[in-house]
Amino acid sequence: MASKTSMQNAQIPLGCQLCENGTKIQWKCINCSLFLCSKCKENHLKIKDAKNHTIVDFKEVRPEKQSKENLDFSEINCQEHHDHTCIFYCKTCAKFICVKCITKVHKGHDASDQEEYNAEINKLLEIQRETENKLKKLALSKTIPSTTNVPQFESENREVSKQKTEPNIEITRHFTVDLRNIHTVISYSEGLLWISDASNKVIQNVKLTNENTQVLSEFNINVYDIAINSTNNLLLSVVGETRLQLRNDENEEISYSEYNVAPLLTCSIHVTRDNKVIIGAKTQPNEQSAKRKVVIVMDEKGNNIKQYEHDDNNQPLFTFPDRLTSTNNGNICVVDELDASGRGRVIVLGQTGNIVQIYTGHPNVNSKDRPFTPIDILTTPADNLIVTDCNNSSLHILNSNGTIITTISTADVGISLPYSLALSVPGFFYIGCATLDSSPHFERAKLFEVQYSGF
Numbered sequence: 242m243a244s245k246t247s248m249q250n251a252q253i254p255l256g257c258q259l260c261e262n263g264t265k266i267q268w269k270c271i272n273c274s275l276f277l278c279s280k281c282k283e284n285h286l287k288i289k290d291a292k293n294h295t296i297v298d299f300k301e302v303r304p305e306k307q308s309k310e311n312l313d314f315s316e317i318n319c320q321e322h323h324d325h326t327c328i329f330y331c332k333t334c335a336k337f338i339c340v341k342c343i344t345k346v347h348k349g350h351d352a353s354d355q356e357e358y359n360a361e362i363n364k365l366l367e368i369q370r371e372t373e374n375k376l377k378k379l380a381l382s383k384t385i386p387s388t389t390n391v392p393q394f395e396s397e398n399r400e401v402s403k404q405k406t407e408p409n410i411e412i413t414r415h416f417t418v419d420l421r422n423i424h425t426v427i428s429y430s431e432g433l434l435w436i437s438d439a440s441n442k443v444i445q446n447v448k449l450t451n452e453n454t455q456v457l458s459e460f461n462i463n464v465y466d467i468a469i470n471s472t473n474n475l476l477l478s479v480v481g482e483t484r485l486q487l488r489n490d491e492n493e494e495i496s497y498s499e500y501n502v503a504p505l506l507t508c509s510i511h512v513t514r515d516n517k518v519i520i521g522a523k524t525q526p527n528e529q530s531a532k533r534k535v536v537i538v539m540d541e542k543g544n545n546i547k548q549y550e551h552d553d554n555n556q557p558l559f560t561f562p563d564r565l566t567s568t569n570n571g572n573i574c575v576v577d578e579l580d581a582s583g584r585g586r587v588i589v590l591g592q593t594g595n596i597v598q599i600y601t602g603h604p605n606v607n608s609k610d611r612p613f614t615p616i617d618i619l620t621t622p623a624d625n626l627i628v629t630d631c632n633n634s635s636l637h638i639l640n641s642n643g644t645i646i647t648t649i650s651t652a653d654v655g656i657s658l659p660y661s662l663a664l665s666v667p668g669f670f671y672i673g674c675a676t677l678d679s680s681p682h683f684e685r686a687k688l689f690e691v692q693y694s695g696f
Contacts, residue, residue, distance in 0.1 A: 257281050270296050275335075276365075311359040321346075330358045408638055408647045408695035412654055413669065416454050416688040418447065423673025423686045425617075428663040429469045433457075436661075436673060436688070437467055444477075454688070458493065466564070468510040468518075471541065476500070476518070478507040485510065485520065499543030505535060511565035516541050519573060521562030534559040536575060536590075549573070549594050558588065558596075564617050568641035569624045572597055576615045576628070583614040587628055589643035598643030600628075606635045606648050613637075619662035619670065625696050629659040631675060638696045646696055656689055665690055 257266050257278035266276040270285060277285060282296055317327040317337050325339035333350035343352060353361065420438040427435040432449040444464065446457040466478040475488040476498065483503035488495045500507075502522040509521030517538055524533045534557060538547040552558055563585070564576035571592040578585045587600040602613025607630070614632040621627060625646065626639040634652040636659065639645055651659045651672065661673035674687045 268296050270294050312355070312362070314355045314358075329354055408649060408693075410636070410649055410651070410654060410691040410693045412656070412689055413692050414449070414452055414690040416449060416452060417685050418445070418454050418688055419456065420445065420686050421684070422675040423661050423688060424675070425464075425467050426661045426663040426671050426673040426688070427467055427469050427475075428665055428671060429473055431666060434663070434671070435467060435469070435475060437464055438686070439464060444475075449690075460493075460495075462495070465508045466510045466521075468512050470512055470518070471516040476510055476512070478510050478520070480506075482507060485518075500539055501543060502535075502537055505533065509562055509565050511567060513567045514569075517546065518543075519565050519567065521559075521565055521575070523561065533557075534562055536562050536565065536573065538573070547594070549590055552596060558590075564615075566618045566620045566626065568620055568626070570641050572641055572643075574618055574620070574626055574643065576618050582612070583616070583632060584612040585615045586613065587615055587618065587626070587637075587639070587643060589641075600637070600639060600643045600645065602630070603637060603645055603648050606630060606633050606637070606650075616660050617662045619664065621664075621670075621693075621696065622667065623696065627662055627670070627696075629662060629672070631658055631660050634658060654691075656687070656691075668692055668694075 257276065267279050268277040268282040269275065270277060270282075275285070277296070286294070286296070314327045314329075314337065319325045319327050319339035319342065320336065322339050322341050325341060327337035327339050329338050329343055329347075329352040330336075331338050331342070331347045331350050331352045333352075334347060338347050338352070343350075418436060420436065420441065420443060422438045422440055423436050424439040425435075425437040429435065434447050434449065435444065436447060437444045442461050442463045443459065444462060444467065445459045448455045448457055462477065463480040464477050465480060468476045470476050470487075472490075474490050477486040477488060477495070479486050483501060483506055485498045485500040485507055486495055487498040500518055500520060502520055504525065505522035506525055507520055508523055511519040513519065517540060520537045520539065522533075522535045522537055524531075533550065536549040536559065537545060538549075540546055549558060559575060559577050560580075561578040562575050563578040566574045568574065573590045575588045575590070576585060577588050586602075587598075589597040589600070591597050601607075607613045611633055614630055615637070616629045616631045618629075619627045620641075624641045626641065626643070628637040628639065629635075630637055630648075634650065634657050636649040636651060637645065638647050638649065651657070656672055656674065658675040658677070659672045660675040661671075663671045663673075665671055669690055669692050672689045672691060674689070676684050676686055
């Protein structure tokens with residue numbers, strides 16, 4: 242069988258061997274040695290005997306390796322007659338068949354034996370290699386002056402590519418707000434934000450003008466978290482409440498919403514791109530029974546859809562679900578606070594509630610003396626995750642499954658104590674900062690708009 246190795250050059254549009262209609266191939270079944278288009282890949286895996294076959298990206302199959310490794314039909318079991326191995330490949334039906342098949346259903350069909358089949362495959366691969374070499378020469382002839390040395394060009398090109406994709410943030414604007422801390426920041430229109438200072442029980446609606454902030458409205462309420470719903474109204478997780486509260490944008494009145502987690506108390510909120518509402522909830526302080534920490538998914542009408550509380554071993558998933566986000570692939574990502582010092586982790590859950598990943602920090606930033614202190618989490622349009630590590634003045638960039646991509650020191654660009662996050666216009670996001678408890682009483686929190694690239 243062909244091995245799964247890297248191929249650096251682009252795939253060549255040979256025809257799919259199942260539908261045989263000239264569709265560009267994108268996949269190869271290692272077990273059957275079939276070259277497949279995306280549609281036929283899905284159909285192939287629906288066949289009972291092919292469910293466990295290994296299918297790899299065609300770009301990851303090295304032509305040079307394949308040309309030396311011929312497929313052995315005797316290793317393939319017939320899909321119709323399980324006690325027989327295959328001896329022919331039926332071109333008419335695009336499947337491997339045994340001796341019983343050729344005398345019955347496939348009688349009279351165009352079929353190849355093992356030697357003919359491997360010869361045809363190797364011929365296609367030879368055409369592929371020749372075509373790739375021609376394409377490379379053609380590309381170089383169009384881009385490289387005659388006096389340029391080819392290896393030097395390729396080296397410079399790789400360096401330019403690396404520079405373009407290196408994860409980076411750059412401050413584009415910064416503001417000082419009339420709050421001690423920016424525990425939550427929500428962007429609901431260009432230059433219009435909701436920001437909250439939970440320690441001082443203040444929420445402000447602000448407008449950014451150049452490098453100043455204009456407070457449009459302000460009210461006092463003790464909240465854990467805030468979010469914007471599908472009608473642009475503000476959802477509030479109020480301390481000590483079992484229901485989310487709703488602030489109407491038109492009349493500025495605050496009322497109870499349909500999102501009720503009783504007998505639990507709400508703590509964190511996230512509204513998904515398809516307008517589901519995810520709520521982190523906890524047991525009431527005076528509850529005598531086991532302390533519960535739950536993440537609940539609701540539809541727009543407040544009906545419970547899913548609930549996440551225990552892992553496969555019936556152990557609690559969370560200590561305190563402090564912040565939430567979701568990704569396009571259906572994962573729910575939870576910032577789980579482990580103790581009062583702020584030490585925590587990021588738990589990524591799949592749609593079935595399975596733990597996809599538990600991220601506890603990176604040795605480049607974190608250690609026993611400098612534990613991971615995640616506060617807020619944000620999903621980018623590219624479906625990556627940004628996590629603020631407040632006490633270490635860092636951002637941790639993860640993919641949608643919670644695997645580390647890189648870490649970025651915000652201190653290196655002049656941002657200390659990054660706390661909250663919100664998307665701005667495409668390519669930009671906001672970082673709301675905290676102040677130290679020991680700082681002067683007149684010190685005010687900073688808000689930064691940063692441009693990001695490479696993630």
